[in-house]
Amino acid sequence: MSCPAPSRHTKPSAEDCVTGFVDLRNVRLSYGGASSATLALEDLTISVAKGEFAAVVGPSGCGKSTLMKLATGLIRPNAGTVEVAGHEVDGPVSIAGMAFQNPSMLPWRTTLKNVMLPLEIVQPHRKRLSRERSRYVSLAESLLELVGLKGFGEKYPWQLSGGMQQRANLCRALIHDPALLMLDEPFGALDAFTREELWQVMRDLHAEKQFTTILVTHDLREAVFLADKVFVMSARPGRIIETKDITFARPRPIDLTYEAGFNDVVHELREHIADARAAA
Structure with a gap:
């Protein structure tokens, strides 16, 4: 039986029938051997809809980067499932950047060649x-122009800020x-x-390309400015x-970050993160 597509404003839980573009369901992951294992994630469930910009925040060491490695297939969970675009992840995800x-950046390659x-x-x-x-070079040059680096393709990394x-x-x-992404x-x-x-720049790229995005960050202002949805993780x-x-309207001006509602x-x-740290 197929599950209904989730609403952009529905909070997923372990009990939900999760059908996002990126789904982690009841994931458990530990590092190390049996005698010295460190439990990194337990009963983690998260769903990100197609085209959505999600941010993940939480205390240091809570497993934010581990979540990213799971979603891209760089590591496998001990339990639970990880799906991207409707397929269970069993290796590196080629559709991810x-x-x-x-x-x-590789110092011996120009900026253009690094991009490519x-x-x-x-x-x-x-x-x-x-x-x-030639088509790919044009694509790379178009991207560089889009982020304000027109004309810098032949520069080397050490020549860039x-x-x-x-x-x-x-x-x-x-x-x-x-x-x-x-x-x-x-x-x-x-x-x-x-x-x-x-x-x-990231706001505008996402608006133009509409790729599904998961941002791991410690910067809460960054998360709120960029994301459609912010997931808060517990301590490990x-x-x-x-x-x-x-719910702030898009496109969001940078001045929004200085407003009281923001x-x-x-x-x-x-406060959620402080509570998570206190409960650790």
Whole structure:
């Protein structure tokens, strides 16, 4: 029997018939051997709808990055199920793009060639790259222009600022047109002004491309500004203890982050995390 599609404003639970684009159901994961195992996640259930922008927040060490590895197939759960686009995940998910806090650009490659790197790895692009290189170069240059890096394709990473490298990192995550974008603290190492600039870049990219996005972050302002829905995790072993729908109209101007209503939501999330830390 098929399950009805979830509402964008429905809080999923372990008992729900979850049918999102990304579904983790009753997931349990531990690290280490039998005698020294660390339980990272227990009874974790989360659902993210197609095209939705979700953020995951919680205390340090609660398993946020572990959740990301599960959703992309980099690790497997000890129990429970992980599904992406209706298929159980049993290996690396080729329809996912990933961006991390450290852009990790290869210093011997130009910015353009760094952006195009996934095309040399991910099928079917790898097969097509040699005969369709001009098309892919145009796509990479279009992405660079979209994030404000027009004309910087021939520069090397050491010639770019940290914020510019992170912009290029976003392009690299998107070059193979992923249906799912996973962001692990991508703006955490940047100064406040650059971080806010890139929030707006990310806002506009998501509005144009409509990829499903999961953002792992410690920055609650970032989560509330970017996300349609924020999931709050408990202290380890991690599970979802609160789901907050973010109802501010899109597109959201950066000035919204200084308004009382916005900060009320930030404080509400902070209280949930404080409670989670106290309960640990």
